[in-house]
Amino acid sequence: MTTDAVKFFFDRYGLTVGEIDKLLAAALARGGDYADLYFEYRVANSVNIEEQIIKQAAKSIVQGVGVRVVIGEKTGYAYTDEIAFDAIRRAAETASHIARTGGSKQIQGVNATPNILNLYSVEVPLSSIELSKKIELIKQADKAARAYDTRIREVQSSISDEMKYVMIATSTGRLVGDVQPLARFGISCIADDDGNLQVGRSGGGGRVGIEFFETQMPPEQLAGEAAKQAITQLEAVATPAGTMEVVLGPGWPGILLHEAVGHGLESDFNRKQTSAFCGLIGQPVASEFCTVVDDGTLPDRRGSLNIDDEGEPTSRTVLIENGILRTYMSDYLNAGLTRSSRTGNGRRQSYKHMPMPRMTNTFMLAGSDDKEDIIRTVKRGLYAVQFGGGQVDITNGEFAFSASEAYLIEDGKVTAPVKGATLRGNGPQALKHVTAVGNDLALDPGVGVCGKEGQSVPVGVGIPTIKISEMTVGGTQK
Amino acid sequence: MKSALTKEFASDIADRAVKRGATAAEVIIRQRTEFSVGVRIGEIETLKESTDCGLGLRVLMDGRQASVSGSDFSGDSVTSLIEEAVELARLTSPDDTAGLPDSDELAKTIPDLDLYDEAIETLSTEEQIEMALRAERAAQAYSDQIINFDGGGFDSTRGSLILANSLGFAGEFRSTSCSLAAVPVASENGKMQRDYWYDVRRKFSELDSPEEIGKIAAQRTLRKLGGRSVPTQAVPVVLEPLMARDLLGDIFNAVSGELIFRKASFLVGQLGEKIANSKLTVIDDGAIPGKIGSRPFDAEGLPTRRTVVIREGVLESYLLNTYTARKLKLKSTANAGRALTGAPGVEAGNLYIEPGPYSPEEIIKSVPKGLFITELLGFGVNIVTGDYSRSASGMWIENGEFAFPVQGVTIAGNLKEMLNSIEMIGNDLDFRGSVVSPTLLIGKMTIGA
Numbered sequence: 001m002t003t004d005a006v007k008f009f010f011d012r013y014g015l016t017v018g019e020i021d022k023l024l025a026a027a028l029a030r031g032g033d034y035a036d037l038y039f040e041y042r043v044a045n046s047v048n049i050e051e052q053i054i055k056q057a058a059k060s061i062v063q064g065v066g067v068r069v070v071i072g073e074k075t076g077y078a079y080t081d082e083i084a085f086d087a088i089r090r091a092a093e094t095a096s097h098i099a100r101t102g103g104s105k106q107i108q109g110v111n112a113t114p115n116i117l118n119l120y121s122v123e124v125p126l127s128s129i130e131l132s133k134k135i136e137l138i139k140q141a142d143k144a145a146r147a148y149d150t151r152i153r154e155v156q157s158s159i160s161d162e163m164k165y166v167m168i169a170t171s172t173g174r175l176v177g178d179v180q181p182l183a184r185f186g187i188s189c190i191a192d193d194d195g196n197l198q199v200g201r202s203g204g205g206g207r208v209g210i211e212f213f214e215t216q217m218p219p220e221q222l223a224g225e226a227a228k229q230a231i232t233q234l235e236a237v238a239t240p241a242g243t244m245e246v247v248l249g250p251g252w253p254g255i256l257l258h259e260a261v262g263h264g265l266e267s268d269f270n271r272k273q274t275s276a277f278c279g280l281i282g283q284p285v286a287s288e289f290c291t292v293v294d295d296g297t298l299p300d301r302r303g304s305l306n307i308d309d310e311g312e313p314t315s316r317t318v319l320i321e322n323g324i325l326r327t328y329m330s331d332y333l334n335a336g337l338t339r340s341s342r343t344g345n346g347r348r349q350s351y352k353h354m355p356m357p358r359m360t361n362t363f364m365l366a367g368s369d370d371k372e373d374i375i376r377t378v379k380r381g382l383y384a385v386q387f388g389g390g391q392v393d394i395t396n397g398e399f400a401f402s403a404s405e406a407y408l409i410e411d412g413k414v415t416a417p418v419k420g421a422t423l424r425g426n427g428p429q430a431l432k433h434v435t436a437v438g439n440d441l442a443l444d445p446g447v448g449v450c451g452k453e454g455q456s457v458p459v460g461v462g463i464p465t466i467k468i469s470e471m472t473v474g475g476t477q478k
Numbered sequence: 479m480k481s482a483l484t485k486e487f488a489s490d491i492a493d494r495a496v497k498r499g500a501t502a503a504e505v506i507i508r509q510r511t512e513f514s515v516g517v518r519i520g521e522i523e524t525l526k527e528s529t530d531c532g533l534g535l536r537v538l539m540d541g542r543q544a545s546v547s548g549s550d551f552s553g554d555s556v557t558s559l560i561e562e563a564v565e566l567a568r569l570t571s572p573d574d575t576a577g578l579p580d581s582d583e584l585a586k587t588i589p590d591l592d593l594y595d596e597a598i599e600t601l602s603t604e605e606q607i608e609m610a611l612r613a614e615r616a617a618q619a620y621s622d623q624i625i626n627f628d629g630g631g632f633d634s635t636r637g638s639l640i641l642a643n644s645l646g647f648a649g650e651f652r653s654t655s656c657s658l659a660a661v662p663v664a665s666e667n668g669k670m671q672r673d674y675w676y677d678v679r680r681k682f683s684e685l686d687s688p689e690e691i692g693k694i695a696a697q698r699t700l701r702k703l704g705g706r707s708v709p710t711q712a713v714p715v716v717l718e719p720l721m722a723r724d725l726l727g728d729i730f731n732a733v734s735g736e737l738i739f740r741k742a743s744f745l746v747g748q749l750g751e752k753i754a755n756s757k758l759t760v761i762d763d764g765a766i767p768g769k770i771g772s773r774p775f776d777a778e779g780l781p782t783r784r785t786v787v788i789r790e791g792v793l794e795s796y797l798l799n800t801y802t803a804r805k806l807k808l809k810s811t812a813n814a815g816r817a818l819t820g821a822p823g824v825e826a827g828n829l830y831i832e833p834g835p836y837s838p839e840e841i842i843k844s845v846p847k848g849l850f851i852t853e854l855l856g857f858g859v860n861i862v863t864g865d866y867s868r869s870a871s872g873m874w875i876e877n878g879e880f881a882f883p884v885q886g887v888t889i890a891g892n893l894k895e896m897l898n899s900i901e902m903i904g905n906d907l908d909f910r911g912s913v914v915s916p917t918l919l920i921g922k923m924t925i926g927a
Contacts (some may be wrong), residue, residue, distance in 0.1 A: 042818075047570070050740075053672050054571040059562060060546040064530065069666040073518075077526040080550040091528065097603070150707065154740060190862065197862045239867070239925035241890060242710040272518065274628040274663050274672060333864055354524065391855040393871075395628065395663055395672035396702070398885060400856030400869035422858035424869035424888055449744055454677045474858060474867035474888025476924045 005177025013083045024107045025094040031099035032071040039167040040351040048158035064351040067095040071449040071471045075206045108173035117306040122209035126161035142217035148227035153192040169310035175313040191230035200230030204445035205272045239475030241419040244380030246471040250442035254463035256357045259399040260430045261392040266357040267334035285325045288430030292320040296360030302446040303361035303460035314344035331357045363462030366428030367437025371465040374436045376412040397427035422474040438465030488642035500537035504643040516631040517610040534818035537563040537608035541572035547818035579800045584647040587782040592767040593653040595681040613660040616692025648780040660695035671702035705885030707927040714848035722915035734824040735802025744864035754790035754897035763825020770829035771912025780812040831915040834903025838917040843878035864893035888926035
C-alpha cells in the first residue's frame with residue numbers, strides 16, 4: 001500500500017519528490033546525522049449507545065507533519081498542522097537548531113519503494129461504511145447484554161475506527177507510506193443485584209473491516225462476555241493477600257509480559273542503562289519454559305504494522321528464548337547508538353511526537369501442558385482470566401497489573417470468584433517462577449493501548465495458560 | 479498564533495451550523511505553542527518547538543448530538559465540517575437531556591484569572607536549556623550514588639482557548655504553563671532505583687528553583703535504595719502528597735457526574751451523607767487566580783466557581799457539567815471539560831483537600847508501625863464497589879521514624895473505609911498541579927507480601 005499512501009499525500013497536498021528533498025536538506029542545513037519527515041492524515045469516527053440511546057456520533061480529522069533531526073544522541077523536533085511546503089520548511093528550520101556543529105549534511109534523494117508486508121486484509125473498512133450500519137452493531141450488543149440476565153441494568157457500547165495515512169521520507173533516501181485501518185468495539189455493563197453493583201467489560205478489534213464484527217467477533221459474543229463478568233462478580237469474595245501460586249488464563253493476561261519484561265526490553269532504556277534488564281543479554285531472565293516474542297507482522301492484529309513510524313518494516317523479534325534474554329526492541333536512534341539491528345519498533349502517537357522503541361504484539365509461545373492439568377497442580381492459589389491495565393518501574397523492575405476477573409483455586413479446582421486485585425512482581429525475577437506453560441496460546445481480542453512518556457499507541461499481547469509458583473496478590477484477606 | 483482565529487470567527491461557525499439545520503451549536507478553538515527541552519547527563523537530548531491549532535464543533539438537532547473536529551481552517555474545510563456535523567447528528571437518537579446550558583447560566587463577563595505570564599513568551603531557548611541542566615547538576619552534586627539520569631527537562635506552553643455557542647456566548651482566554659523535572663537514577667550493590675521531582679506553574683517566577691528540584695529528586699531516589707518487603711499485615715499507611723493526590727483522583731472519579739448518573743460509583747445516592755472522616759474537606763475551585771487548574775469559564779461557557787465537595791466528612795456536592803446535572807436534576811457546577819471532539823465530560827478545576835494542622839513529621843511520628851507510601855503502581859481501583867488494590871513502595875515506619883525502604887508489597891482496602899479512616903491531614907498543601915493534597919494518614923490497610 002506504500003504507493004497508495006505516497007500518492008495520497010502527493011496528490012492531496014501537491015507535493016513533489018524535489019520538494020521533499022529540499023525539506024530534508026533544510027532539516028540538515030546546520031549539520032546532523034539524519035533527518036526524517038513524518039506525514040500523517042488520520043480520520044477517526046466513533047459512535048456510542050447508552051441508556052439505549054445513540055448518544056453521539058463523532059468524527060475527527062488530524063493532519064500534520066513532524067520533522068526530526070538527529071545528531072548523535074540528540075534529537076531536534078518540530079511539527080506543523082499545515083501540510084504545505086513553506087510550513088514544513090519552517091518546522092525543518094526549527095528542528096535543525098539541534099545541530100550546532102555547522103556545515104550541512106548531504107542527503108540522498110528520496111525514492112519511493114513499496115512495502116514488503118501487506119498485513120491488513122480489510123474487505124470493507126469501517127471508515128467507508130454508513131453510520132447506520134455501525135449503529136446496528138452497537139444496538140445488537142446492547143440488546144444481547146440486557147438479554148443475558150435481568151440484573152444487567154446499564155449497558156454502554158461504542159464502536160470506533162480510524163484510517164491513518166502515513167508517509168515517511170528520510171535523508172537516507174527512503175520514501176515509504178502506509179494506509180493503516182484500525183477498529184475497536186467496546187462494551188461495558190453494570191449488574192445490579194439489589195444494590196450490589198458490579199461492572200463487566202469486553203471488547204475487540206484490530207486492523208480489520210466490518211466483516212470481522214459480522215463473522216469472527218460478533219457484538220453478541222462480546223456483550224455476553226461483559227455481562228458474564230459483571231454477573232460473576234456479584235458473587236465475588238474477598239481476595240487473599242500475600243504470596244501464592246497464580247495461574248493466568250490465555251489471551252489478555254499476556255499483559256504480564258508487557259509489564260514484566262516488555263518495557264524493560266525497549267532499547268532506549270538499555271542504551272541509557274536505566275532498565276533493570278541492562279547487561280542481561282545472554283543471561284537467564286525467565287524459566288526454561290518461557291519464549292517471548294514481539295511480532296509486528298501478524299496479519300490484522302491491533303499491534304501490527306506494515307512499517308513502523310520510521311518507515312522500517314516490522315519484524316518478529318525473539319526477546320527471550322527458553323528463558324535466556326536475546327534481544328532488545330529497537331528504533332533507528334537506539335539501534336545506531338548501541339550498534340544493534342533495527343527491529344521495526346520505532347513508533348509514535350502522532351506527528352506531534354518523536355518516535356521511540358515501543359512494543360507491537362508481545363506474547364509467549366505455547367508450551368505442552370494442558371490447562372486443566374496446570375490448575376490441578378495448584379493447592380491454594382489464584383486463577384486470573386481478565387485484567388485491567390498494568391504499570392512498571394523499569395529501573396527497579398517492579399510491576400503491577402490488575403485482575404478484573406479472577407477465581408480462587410482450592411485443591412486443584414477453580415472455586416469462588418474473587419474481587420479484583422492487583423498482582424505484583426519484579427521484572428527480571430517474575431518469569432523465573434513460571435513452572436508450567438499451556439498448549440493454548442491465545443492473543444488478546446484487540447483493545448490494548450500502551451502508554452509511555454505521554455504517548456499512546458495500540459498494541460497486542462498474548463499468552464497461553466501459565467502457572468507462576470509465586471506472585472504477590474494484593475488482597476484484603478490475610 | 480493565527481490572527482484570523484477570533485471569537486467572531488467561532489460565533490460565525492456556530493451560527494452557520496444553525497442555518498444549516500442544527501438547533502444549537504458550540505465551537506471550540508484551541509491554539510497551543512509548546513517548547514520542550516530534554517536533558518540527560520549534561521547534554522541536550524531533545525529539543526522540540528511547535529504550534530498547532532484545532533477546531534471542534536458540536537451540534538444538536540432536537541436532542542440528536544454529533545461532533546466533528548479538524549485543524550484545517552480554510553473556508554471549504556470549515557464548510558464541510560459544518561455539513562458533516564449536521565449529517566452525523568441526523569443519524570443519532572434524540573436525547574432529551576443533551577443540549578447547551580441554559581442561557582442564564584453562561585458567563586456574562588470573563589474575569590482575568592491571571593493565567594498568562596508574558597515572561598514565558600520571552601524565555602530564550604538557552605535559558606530553558608539551562609534550567610533543565612541546573613536541576614540535573616543539583617541532583618548529581620547531591621550524592622555520588624546518583625549515577626545516571628532517565629531524562630528530565632523543562633517544558634513551556636502558551637495557548638489560547640475560544641469557546642462560542644449559538645446562544646450568543648463567546649469567550650476567550652490565554653494561558654501559559656511551565657514545568658521542570660529531574661529524574662535521577664541511583665545505584666547500590668548493583669541495584670538501581672529511579673525517582674523524580676518536578677514543579678509546574680502558570681508563571682515562570684513561581685517555579686521552584688532548579689537547585690531545589692534537583693536536590694529533592696536526588697533525595698527521593700536515594701531513599702529508595704535497598705528496598706525490601708515486609709510480612710503481610712494490616713497497618714496504618716501514610717500517603718505523601720504525591721500519592722495522596724492519586725487518592726483524591728479516585729475521589730474525583732467517584733463524585734464525577736459521569737459515574738453518578740450511571741450509578742457506577744460507590745457514592746451514588748450519598749449526597750448529604752457522612753462518607754468520610756469528619757477531618758476531611760474536599761474543595762474544587764476553578765476560579766483561583768494563577769493556578770494550574772483555573773479557567774474563567776468551563777468547556778460549556780459557565781463561569782467557574784468554588785464547590786465544596788466534601789465538608790467535614792459529609793458529601794455536599796457532586797462535580798457536574800450540564801448533561802450530568804440535568805440527568806440528576808441538579809445544577810451544573812461548571813466542571814465541563816472537553817477534547818476537541820466529543821461531548822463535554824466532567825473535569826476538575828483545582829481540586830484539593832483542605833490542609834490540616836499537622837506537619838508531615840508529626841504525622842509520621844504518630845505511627846508506631848506502618849508504611850509511608852511514595853509510589854503506587856497498577857490500576858486496581860474499582861469506583862463502582864470502592865475496592866482498592868495496588869502495588870506500593872515507600873518507607874517502613876517503626877516507632878514514629880523511618881526504619882528502612884519498602885519495595886515489593888501490595889496495599890488493599892476499600893475506598894469507603896479508607897475515606898472514613900483518614901485520621902490525620904497534613905499542613906503541607908501545595909498547588910503543584912491541579913489535583914493536590916497534603917499528607918494523609920489512613921488508619922488501616924492490608925499490606926500483602
